[in-house]
Amino acid sequence: MMSAEPAGNWWGRARSAFAAKPQRTDLLAPDRLDTYGPAIQAALPLLLAGLIAFKLQIYMDGDTGWHLGAGKWILANGAVPTTDPFSHTMPGKAWTAHEWLAEIVMTGAFRLAGWGGLAALFALSVGTTFHLLAREAFRNLSARWAVVAVSIAASLLFTFALARPHVLAWTLLAAWTVILLRAREGRRAPPLAAALLMVVWANLHASYIFGFGLAGLFALESLIENPRDRGLLGRWVAFGLASLAAAALVTPFGPSDFLYPFQVSGMKALSVISEWRRSVPLADKLFFICLAGLAVLVVARWRTIPPLRLLLLVGLSAMAITHARHQMLFAIVGLLVVLPLLDPRAASRPHLTPVRWFWPAVALLVALRVAIPYQFKEHSSYPLSLLAKVPDEIRRQPVYNEYSQGGPLVMLGIRPYIDGRADMYGDDFTFRSRAINRGDIVKFREDVARYGIRWAVVEFDDGLKRKLEREPGWRKFAEDKHATIFIRTN
Structure with a gap:
């Protein structure tokens, strides 16, 4: 029968294996x-x-x-x-x-x-x-x-x-x-x-x-x-x-x-x-x-x-x-x-x-890179073609938008509901926006009244989209695979 290894000896051997001297390394070897x-x-x-x-x-x-x-x-x-x-x-x-x-x-x-x-x-x-x-x-x-x-x-x-x-x-x-x-x-x-x-x-x-x-x-x-x-x-x-x-x-x-x-x-x-x-x-x-x-x-x-x-x-x-x-x-x-x-x-x-x-x-x-035309790929945060369809008189009115879509709105000269500057909007407003995105229609109605919101752009899979499709006083204006735009009718 093999004799038992003394307790703790395994740790000493493992430590010796890891504590190899630096000169043994071959990381600099040509x-x-x-x-x-x-x-x-x-x-x-x-x-x-x-x-x-x-x-x-x-x-x-x-x-x-x-x-x-x-x-x-x-x-x-x-x-x-x-x-x-x-x-x-x-x-x-x-x-x-x-x-x-x-x-x-x-x-x-x-x-x-x-x-x-x-x-x-x-x-x-x-x-x-x-x-x-x-x-x-x-x-x-x-x-x-x-x-x-x-x-x-x-x-x-x-x-x-x-x-x-x-x-x-x-x-x-x-x-x-x-x-x-x-x-x-x-x-x-x-x-x-x-x-x-x-x-x-x-x-x-x-x-x-x-x-x-x-x-x-x-x-x-x-x-x-x-x-x-x-x-x-x-x-x-x-x-x-x-x-x-x-x-x-x-x-x-x-x-x-x-x-x-x-x-x-x-x-x-x-x-x-x-x-x-x-x-x-x-x-x-x-x-x-x-x-x-x-x-x-x-x-x-x-x-x-x-x-x-x-x-x-x-x-x-x-x-x-x-x-x-x-x-x-x-x-x-x-x-x-x-x-x-x-x-x-x-x-x-x-x-x-x-x-x-x-x-x-x-x-x-x-x-x-400057000389070759850049092929910009739109996605849910940048539904630029969809936003281009919105008439100027609508674009000038208060909008509801998802957090990541606020930046493109600012770039286009549209005043957003929220954008990526969470440090300015603060914790409460940022959490509120997230709840609305997920489909909190009560908070959405409150903010529509508070800020006079007349239209909304939401990502295609947001919970709010499904609620707005059934919400009285709102109609779907335009849609693609990235986002949907709703306009208030009353």
């Missing part, structure tokens, strides 16, 4: 693809940008419409709105148009070449983002594994690849993280000039707040590592203050803008907005596979992972689990933070010589 490393490093982000420009449907979210409407309003009025200029339900209510710079850029691209011009803008942003990610991946890994790492990040990010400001912010987030990591690698503070990124970022997207947290964490790590180097500490403090001044003083809203992301994250209505939902294994398989892989890495390399880097990775994971939209932070920052941890020899690996054709190829891609 392979056949390394011969073409520079070309692959350039071609990969170009391919991903091409998918955004010509393949993926980036207009699947109604928010694109109200961002275009906001950009048009800002350019026409020469100011950033501080109250709602669009809806017929909340006119004059305080509104923080914190993405105003992105909205101007988006509107400029749209005016230049319509939907194709807008797609070109986002393709440029995606190409630049993955250029930064690929450069770091190929610096830290062999070509084969670098392609795998970037492809996984792309698969996570492309779930959120929509024509909205957050995609433009990907480039800034990647650049900011690389700057901080390079500073720590060189045992120095970031250059003061890098603080100028905050001038753009703070006016483009609220994710700049995370950038401050990231800088603070790396500054603390530097202080712990070099407690007596007052000069280094002073340079980190100077960088932090310069970044803070850039974000607080060069925005229309001033220091109060710092509170906005926290106010939004505390809303109860986030639970009914898909991108703010909790990540779950059934819907987010790849994310949880990556999470499991990260856990294995931590167990295997726990002795060599700096404590604050571990804290950052745990924080990114928790944020992404709590709100699915934070998988974007997990993909970009998580990848860049993990790469140097995979092999300690990476810091000494020489950089690949960049190919000269990358940026000309990006310019050609953008030019082709």
